[in-house]
Amino acid sequence: MQLSLTQPSSWILLLLVTNLFLWKNVASVPFCAMRNVRCFMFLEDMFDLAGSMSHNISIEVSEMFTEFEKHYAKVPGLKDKSLTRCHTTSLPIPENKEQAKHTHYGALLKSAHMVLKAWKSPLNDLVRQISTLKNIPDTIISKATDIKLKINSVEQGVNSIINRMLQNGDEERNYPAWSSLPIFKSNDEDASIRSFYGMISCLDNDCKKVDIYLNVLKCYVLQMDNC
Template sequence: MQLSLTQPSSWILLLLLMTNLLLWKNAASVPMCAMRNARCFTFFEDTFELAGSLSHNISIEVSELFTEFEKHYSKVPGLRDKSPTRCHTSFLPTPENKEQARHTHYEALLKSGEMILDAWESPLDDLVSELSTIKNVPDKIISKVTDIKKKIDAVQKGVNSLMSTMLQNGDEEKKNPAWSRLPLLQSDNEDTRIRSSYGMISCLDNDFKKVDIYLNVLKCYMLKIDNC
């Protein structure tokens, strides 16, 4: 059965299937591949292809979510305060843009993507859980956040599997940045909850633009694509 890549569930299923194959076999030493357009694609190449395409799709959806949330709650006092929101991932030593990513070794670039994705695991759970408590939040926004969370989970599993299989660091202890905004998400003050959710979505938008850059630079590296 052929799955349509325009369906979110198909993206997730394909990526999880590919990462399970990576864990099942050491793809670096097994010359297995799939023929497409007269070219042999290895499991690694396929996984990077999927992860890069899905991360780009997620980045677009997060930006759309940010715009929709901002528009819906535009009248909340202080929502678009010009003082910058400090994201919990701000201190992570990761490339800031595409130019820096291109000059970063592929192992460090993959690690940067993993650090950001892992750092969002708990905050995203909290955002999905607490968003529905906000007054008059549109079902469309809740649905989009839930869908984005599922897709990010799939990309995270893919990147974690690549790190474990390619770099042999599966036993390395992970130290995720501290997450301390849950009390704001659970505040009795409605406007505080809205501003906190808005700040989180803004940070997620910024961070996933980075992840999108990293994975697509890596995709170009793995698939030897010029002018990427």
């Protein structure tokens, strides 16, 4: 594909700042080529960047989840899956890589965006409330803040790609509603910990899905082998 974007949108600038200050482990990706003092960003580069960033997010969320699980391992019923219901369960999205590979690229882009957008409000709550937990490690609080910034950034990027690639990219899309879990305000510390554990578990699963979607698309656009 030889499509290019002739103006650097705000999400690109945000990704640049995020990459410089937060993304220490991600390889640098060219943002644009300068021609007559104008920035031209190729679609291939946008997919490359989105795929790399989504993979980094997935790793960081898994690290946060593992750290949280180890820190609160003695909390009764922590891993009781019957207590966890993800708010994104109802989304009509591919469940694994095989399904993603057989999904039209437009639908796959929209699936990625639906998941990322669906986590905007929950992540705001997570960052605001997680520091209230007793003895919560500072590293978990820091990771939660970083993850929120990065997911918001990638969501803007995916939305920008959709609006430029798809004829109906600006159509209204429905996202699952989120209401703050009442348990966040509970006086039962163990119940709050289990609630956060379930929430982070859902985030971990969803970030893995987005990572699959965007890297399947990256392989398709860049015509990579062994995808």
